[in-house]
Amino acid sequence: MDLFLSHFVNRFDAKGRISAPAPFRAVLAKDGFDGLFIQPALDAPALDCGGKALVKEIEALLDSLPPYSREREDLATALFGASEVLRLDSEGRFLLGERFRAALDLTDEAAFVGCGHKFQIWEPRRFAAHLEEAKTRARGLKARIGVKGQRE
Amino acid sequence: MDLFLSHFVNRFDAKGRISAPAPFRAVLAKDGFDGLFIQPALDAPALDCGGKALVKEIEALLDSLPPYSREREDLATALFGASEVLRLDSEGRFLLGERFRAALDLTDEAAFVGCGHKFQIWEPRRFAAHLEEAKTRARGLKARIGVKGQRE
C-alpha cells in the first residue's frame, strides 16, 4: 500500500534540518524518486510534497490544458516555478529553505500529513485547526453522499 | 464469511499495547493487509478500523469527487490525514497512539465492535450506552417494517 498515511510532528535541529518520517521515506523509496519534490500548496498554508507520482500528476494536470495557453503557462509557473527538489541526507533529513519556512510560519516543529498520493507539511497548530474544519465539512459531505448513494 | 462480527473488550498492558481480537485478526489476514488501518469516526466517539477493504472504500469515495476540488481535499485531509496504519506484533497486538486514546477517553480497556466490513474501537461504557440507544432505534425501525410487510 504505497500511500502516505497518518501524520507526524518532527522538530528542526540547530542546523535547520528536519527528519522526514520513516514511513514516508519508505513510500518515497518505493516510488523510486531519490529526493523530495516540494511546492507550496495553492490553496492552503502548507507545502505539497511527494515523489515521482506527484510530479506525474502535475504533468497530467498541465497536459489537460491547451498547449501555449495562458492558463497552462500560469499553472506551470505557479506549480513548477515555486517548487524545489530536495535531497535527503543519509539519516533521512532535509533542509527546508528559508522561503518555505517563513511562508508557513514554521519555528521549531513541523507536521507531516499523509494525503494518500502526496503528503503536506504544516505548522502543527495551524494544521490541527484545519483538520477540525475539514472534519466538519467532511461530515456534511458524507451526509449528502449517504443520502444519495449507499455505503457509509 | 470475511466480516467483522461480535464485540470484545480487551485491556491495555503496561506498554500501552492491546490485542486485536483473534477473530478480527483472522479477517484482516484474509484481507491480505499487513497492518491495521485506523481513523477517527466522523460521527461517533470511536475509531474506524479495517484493512485493505476499508482503504479501498475511502479511495473510491475520493475518486468519486473531482480532482483538486475543495470537497476532495477536505475529505482526503479528514480521512487520510487523521488516519494511521499500525502494525500488529507477532501476538496480534498494537500500540494505539496517545492522540487516539485521549480522543476516546480510553484508560485501561477498549471495546472492539464488529461492523461488517470494518470494526470500531470504543470506550467500553460509552459503547454500552450507544448500543442501548441503537437497539431502541432498531426496535422502532423493525416495528415499522413489520407493519408494512409481515414477518416477525
Next chain:
DNA sequence: TGGGCTACCATGGGCTACTATGGGCGTCAA
C-alpha cells in the same frame, strides 16, 4: 454426561533494532 487434556488466546516482560535528534568535521564555493 462428566472429567481431564490440549490448544488457543490475552497478557506480561526482556531484548534489540530502528528512528529522531544532536553534533563534529571536511569540502566546496563565494
Next chain:
DNA sequence: TTGACGCCCATAGTAGCCCATGGTAGCCCA
C-alpha cells in the same frame, strides 16, 4: 577565509520481536 552544506558518528527513547505464563474454551475419551 568563512560560511553553508554534505557526510559521518553518537545517543536516548521507543517500537517491534521473541519467549513465557495463566486462564479458558473446546475436544476427546471413558
